Amino acid sequence: MANVVELSVPKSNSKIRVQTGLFINNDFVPSVDNIEPIRVYNPSTEEELCTVTAASAKDVDIAVAAARKAFRETWGKNVSGFERSRLINKLADLMERDKQTLAELECLNNGKPVKIARDFDIGDSIGCLRYYAGWADKILGQSIEIDHKTKIAITHPEPVGVCGQIIPWNYPIQMWAWKVAPALAVGCTIVMKPSEITPLTALKLSELVKEAGFPPGVINTIPSLGSVGGLALAAHRGVDKVAFTGSTVTGRKVMEAAANSNLKKVSLELGGKSPQLVFASADIEQAANWAALGILYNTGQDCTAGSRLYVQDNIYDKFVATLAAKAKELVIGDGFDERSGGGPVVSKTQYDRVWSYIESGKKQGARVIVGGERRTTPGYWVDATIFTDIRPDMKIVEEEIFGPVLSVGKFHTEQEAIDLANDTTYGLAAGLHSTDQAQCHRVSSALEAGTIWINQYNVLYNNVPFGGKKQSGVGRELGSHALDEYISTKAVHWNYGENIEWPL
Template sequence: MTSLRSNNAQLSVDSAKTFIDRGQQKIFINGEWVDAYDGSIFETVDPGTGNIINEIAKGSICEINDAVIAARKALESDQWFNMLPVGRAEILNKIANIMEDNIDELSELETLDQGKPLYVSRWAEIPGAIDQFRYFSGVARTIEGQTITSSIGYQPQDKKTFSYTKRHPIGVVACITPWNSPLVLTAMKLAPALAAGCTIVLKPATYTSLTAVRLVEICQQAGLPDGVINLVTGSGSTIGHALAMHPDVDKVSFTGSTEIGRRVIQAAGESNLKKVQVELGGKSPQIVMPDADLNLTIPGVANAIFFNGGQVCVAGSRLIVHKSISDQLIEGVAKYGREMVMGHGLDPKTQMGPLVAKSHAESVKKYVDDALIDGAVLISGGQLLGTSGCFMEPTIVGSVNRDMAIFKEEVFGPVLTVSVFEDIEQAVALANDSNYGLAASLWTEGLSNTHRIADSINAGTVWVNSHLMFDSALPIGGWKQSGWGKESGHQAVSNYLKDKTVTAIL
């Protein structure tokens, strides 16, 4: 059985102590930190202990309206609209520098608020967030239109046409971010939006707002003009919906569940037909071929689903393995899961922390229990551990079929389902038997099959002999019901631009 370390160990938050000890965190509108207008607050909780970390101002539609007004004013101001690309680039790079100077504080806040192991925050996610700002500081200076030689045949005699395109910031952007990897996923929206010259109203997830507050402080310190970035914390159903419906918001960039994404899209359509970018749910397959190197594949498959407790949009939650190696692979992954050390994220020995909230852990557990009632087989794990109610064992479920919710729906926890195949066509069919198309991985030593299978999988990202490989230069985004648009890479900044064509008779 997976071990759960006691929370009685000394857990250090030295770097984040000053931020936490200052008390209630505030809303940021037009360059000023303010309480909620009606004084409302909510509490953010450490999922590893159940203890309250901080109180946070709980915004409403009134604060959203003022934040949008501030963002619109800043968008049209000379200070931001006419800032040279090099100016925006310098600010983005300065944000990255300040984040780097405060990396230990940001890492501790992320771990305390979300639950993930500190090494994940410190060595993967916070550096990834920093790199987003560094990468897009370079992209800010590469935004360009083009000249076009047109073939218009009816211009006046002895005249020529001169045509060109120009790219403008799309406008006021509402960025609605999730709780699973809060800071890096926020950076993936803010950095390209700022590089494009947009202004922003940021609404972070209620469970994990602390690093968003700290990031906005850093943006202010880096010299962003007042109103360019605004932060309103609080309920998604209230202020998230208000942003999606707001007639003066030009675009919503949302990361979260497909269910909520549908509501965002509907609200955008019912209001001002604002542009929408959504990165939604996933049910990513991992195909393991008979020639796979199991020394590489076993830990790779395990980490693809157990990393961050499976709370990853692209988690490899469906194992599709060749019959000839299925027993050996499944036992290897199960053993890997059983040997993982679970505990508070700040404990340096922890390999897997708690899930973000007790209610979410109970939802994950219910998927497993319902599958067993429907005839699935529990291979390993399956239990909640600890007093906080947030710790879920690394779990493997076999004998699943395509009609089970655990096979079709995003569980968003450390739960791996197993399907067995005998030929490539069957493997690809199983992989594509999903409403989602966010990512997939293929484990094989056979180059001849690699590109054939990768080309056949309906997903926006395919990894080979790896999973969860991210880089600021690599675009990521979903097919099917996993979303619209790309984040990271040069494509990302295009999401925050609108094009204008100009034709002149000379």
């Protein structure tokens, strides 16, 4: 039997009980190789929370075998869409019941405020499960007329099989739901590899999977180092599809490992350096609200973070002053305090990375107008930081930072704004703010990104597809498009009347 830990919840007498073993075949089990466990920390205090079992390559093999057995015997084509829908909805019910506990656990391990985790991440995740539960009995094929007297063709959308899913640390619960829900809806089985930095909520969700009544092996959870579990799943010949969310550098390794093993199906949601454009006709107050949300939500730890902001020159000074005032209002602090709108960055490694970019911006001559100073208290705190006087060749302008750091530049013409926005190797998202409808159409059409926001930012819906262009990935999540990532379409050609003479 694997270990169980009880974690104390600050400002209350309650404790959260978490199983810390590998979740395989609906049981929490130790590693067969008994390798060194993963140390899990609280980023708000820098204190160790607990250790969790780390999967070895042999454990990955065991988890994949469990998922394969379930796919062949108790899931896949063996379970109706109605039953898949019922179980997914049951899982959503249990998440609803345990919303507060999950939010508190997310705060302890990830650092994000409880109210943000509870009301946004988890609320959206429950909605995601319910959305795909609604799809489970609507996975339809086609009948295609060939010759109505003698032949017909029929298409069968089938689950692709065993899916390796690798999720990041910035949205541990939400990315779990985005990956799990469409895969379950079409009948795939799953081996889930959470980030080694934030494994606790994936383990807690595994308890709910068992309670909901999913057959053993349908969902397996294997915390591990990325170099072990993640790449092992990508390279595993028993895995039919791999879905990855994370950095572009790691995404390339995942795709290479998948190609070199069995050419499995791959979807990648990768990094971004997303632009926001503010035109002279914009509502300055509202555009500043959205621009602040675009970079400061989740403490900037967001693939779509609007980290490059370009403002038309004739409103530049007024807009920047308005934006700076809003950034100063955000409270980045204790996640168990309802006043906090942001928490720490997730780890010491990420903290050092973000501060290296802030120091680089200063060294290369950008001007800090908000933030830019370190706190002396424990915790991986980075306050909202805004740079002006930027150049295109600065690291803070070119590279993904993944922290609450914004670079603000100016433009004169519409075409100049478009050129600045598209001057990046990424293409995940972009935003524009304008009340000129013709301009909105022109600019949104010209921007090179998978998601474009007009007069808003960082708002996603479970029924709208999401994904990137260029080095921001391949494939789509959310909406009906995500189902296609987990389906293999079989074409059946049926001859019921035509005979041929032989030999030809």
